Amino acid sequence: MVRHNNMIPNGHFHKKWQRRVKTWFDQPMKKLRRKTLRARKLTKAAPGPVQLLRPMVQCPTVRYNKKSRVGRGFTLQELKRAGLNAKYARTVGIAVDHRRKNRCLESLERNVQRLREYKDRLVVFPVNAKQVVKTDDGKSLNKLMSH
Numbered sequence: 001m002v003r004h005n006n007m008i009p010n011g012h013f014h015k016k017w018q019r020r021v022k023t024w025f026d027q028p029m030k031k032l033r034r035k036t037l038r039a040r041k042l043t044k045a046a047p048g049p050v051q052l053l054r055p056m057v058q059c060p061t062v063r064y065n066k067k068s069r070v071g072r073g074f075t076l077q078e079l080k081r082a083g084l085n086a087k088y089a090r091t092v093g094i095a096v097d098h099r100r101k102n103r104c105l106e107s108l109e110r111n112v113q114r115l116r117e118y119k120d121r122l123v124v125f126p127v128n129a130k131q132v133v134k135t136d137d138g139k140s141l142n143k144l145m146s147h
Contacts, residue, residue, distance in 0.1 A: 052073075052093050055071040055074045056070065071097070074096055
């Protein structure tokens with residue numbers, strides 16, 4: 001930093017300027033690489049959901065409290081009412097937030113209903129294709145595999 005009434009430094013830094021300059025010539029290639037990595041990641045998680053299921057929550061403050069928005073994750077109480085546990089819920093694409101609290105019964109019921117609808121539509125593929133899960137009769141799995 002310049003102090004007092006001195007001349008403004010006018011440094012001539014021409015020596016080895018290539019070392020000090022940050023170039024960005026690889027920007028288009030990096031963009032392409034990120035795109036292909038995202039596509040590869042999606043194909044790996046193929047039958048699974050792309051986004052996590054999140055709860056509907058009421059906005060705080062007087063200005064926005066008439067609006068609903070998507071929250072961070074379902075409470076443990078909501079999961080329990082829907083017949084799920086937190087560990088299993090995370091594996092099937094449901095966001096869980098153990099810090100959130102249910103402050104009113106209406107939102108609790110709304111989120112439990114949301115979870116139940118998701119659970120009804122959910123198709124869980126077995127880890128090993130040869131081994132059929134006991135709860136599944138095998139017909140629905142064979143029908144999905146044939147298409």
